Amino acid sequence: MARDLPIRVGVIGAGFIGPAHIESLRRLGFVEVVALAGSSQASAERKAAALCVPRAYGDYRRLIADPQVDVVHITAANVLHYPAARAALAAGKHVVCEKPLAMTAAESGELVRAAEASGLVHAVTFNVRFYPVLQHARALIGRGDLGPVTLVHGGYWQDWLLLDTDYNWRVETAQGGALRAVGDIGSHWLDLAQHLTGLAIRAVFADLATVLPVRRKPARSLDAFETAEVERTPVRVDTEDAASVLLRFGGGAHGVMMVSQVSAGRKNRLAIEIDGARGALAWDGERPDELWLGHRERPNEVLIKDPALLDPLARPYARYPGGHAEGFPDSHTAIARAIYEYIRAGGRASGRAPGFPTFADGHREVVIAECIARSAREERWVEVPVP
Numbered sequence: 001m002a003r004d005l006p007i008r009v010g011v012i013g014a015g016f017i018g019p020a021h022i023e024s025l026r027r028l029g030f031v032e033v034v035a036l037a038g039s040s041q042a043s044a045e046r047k048a049a050a051l052c053v054p055r056a057y058g059d060y061r062r063l064i065a066d067p068q069v070d071v072v073h074i075t076a077a078n079v080l081h082y083p084a085a086r087a088a089l090a091a092g093k094h095v096v097c098e099k100p101l102a103m104t105a106a107e108s109g110e111l112v113r114a115a116e117a118s119g120l121v122h123a124v125t126f127n128v129r130f131y132p133v134l135q136h137a138r139a140l141i142g143r144g145d146l147g148p149v150t151l152v153h154g155g156y157w158q159d160w161l162l163l164d165t166d167y168n169w170r171v172e173t174a175q176g177g178a179l180r181a182v183g184d185i186g187s188h189w190l191d192l193a194q195h196l197t198g199l200a201i202r203a204v205f206a207d208l209a210t211v212l213p214v215r216r217k218p219a220r221s222l223d224a225f226e227t228a229e230v231e232r233t234p235v236r237v238d239t240e241d242a243a244s245v246l247l248r249f250g251g252g253a254h255g256v257m258m259v260s261q262v263s264a265g266r267k268n269r270l271a272i273e274i275d276g277a278r279g280a281l282a283w284d285g286e287r288p289d290e291l292w293l294g295h296r297e298r299p300n301e302v303l304i305k306d307p308a309l310l311d312p313l314a315r316p317y318a319r320y321p322g323g324h325a326e327g328f329p330d331s332h333t334a335i336a337r338a339i340y341e342y343i344r345a346g347g348r349a350s351g352r353a354p355g356f357p358t359f360a361d362g363h364r365e366v367v368i369a370e371c372i373a374r375s376a377r378e379e380r381w382v383e384v385p386v387p
C-alpha cells in the first residue's frame, strides 16, 4: 500500500551532515521535513529557524513521539544512534541512520533484529555507493568484465583533524565509539569495497595509530570541519587518527585499506582500485565523475559520467547529462531517493528489495570494525564472523 504524501520527516542532529540530509530530502519533491531535534531547545530552535523547519525539539524523544513524523533521520553523535533508532522503531517510525549504525556490534545486532521484526524501512547512509560511475563499476564487475577479482586496495584520507587544535565529538570514545577513523570513514570504504565486488570481508589484520594523543579541546563543541578561535584545554585522546588494514575477501581476493584523518591536503578523498584477472578499475572521490579502466593488451580508458555511456543498471543513478558534475550532495540525494521511493511504494509490503544499504549492512561494518580493533590489540589476523 503506497504511503500518503508528502512523507513527513524528523531529523535528529543538525551538525555537519544533518543539514545535508535536509537539503537532499527537499530535492525529492514528495518529502517534507517537519521537525528538527538538537542538543538543547535553544540550539534546536536556532538551527530549525535557519533551515526553515517548522518544529524544534531539545529532546529527540519528543521528535520521535511527534505524530506528524513518519520517518526519523539520525545524524547526531554516534552515542545516540542506538537509543534513538531503538526508540523510533518502537514508535513505529521508519529509520534512516548515519554510519556507523551503533557504537558496538551488540547494539547494531539488536537494531537489525528490531528493525526486521518491525516491518519498517531501515537504512544506513553509505551514500558513496550512489555515485553514478561507481554503480557502473559494480555493473562491470558483476557481468565479469574484470574477470575474477584478485585485489582490492585504496583508502580514505582527510586532514580536518591534523592539528592538535582540531577537535570534534568523534575523537571522544564516549561520544563516537572506540574506533574513530575506521568507524567514521573506514566504514564507507569497507562497505563500498564489498558492495562493488559482491565479496564479503572474511579476515582483517590491522595496525592503528593515534598520531595526536593530546588535543586541545575547545570550550564549546564544534561541528565536523568547523574551525573557530575559542579557549582550549589539553585532553588525552585514545581514538585512532589512522589505520592500516590488510584484508582477505571471500572468493580468495586480498586487499589493503588505509584511513587517515591527519593527511595534509586530502580534504575528503576516498580512493579504491579493484584488480581482476582480465582488467582493473579505479575511482577517486576527488574526481567523482571519472572511472579509470585498466587494460593489459589495449590502452587504458577514463569514463566520464554520461548516462548514455553507463551500463543500463547504472543509468538511473545519473540525474544529469554528461558534463554536468554530480558530487557529494547528489550522492546523498540519490540514496534518499532510493529510500523514499521504497517507502512510497509501501516498503517491504511492496515485495521489492530495498535498493539501498539497510541496518544489516550497517551492522556488518560495525562487526568488521570490532574485528579490526581486536586485530590491532592482539596483533594477529582476526576472522570476521559470517552474518
Ligand code: SOE
Residues within 6 Å of the ligand: 016, 017, 158, 184, 185, 224, 268
Ligand atoms: C567526517 O569525517 C565526515 O563528515 C564523515 O562523518 C562523513 O561520513 C563523510 O562523508 C565526510 O566526512
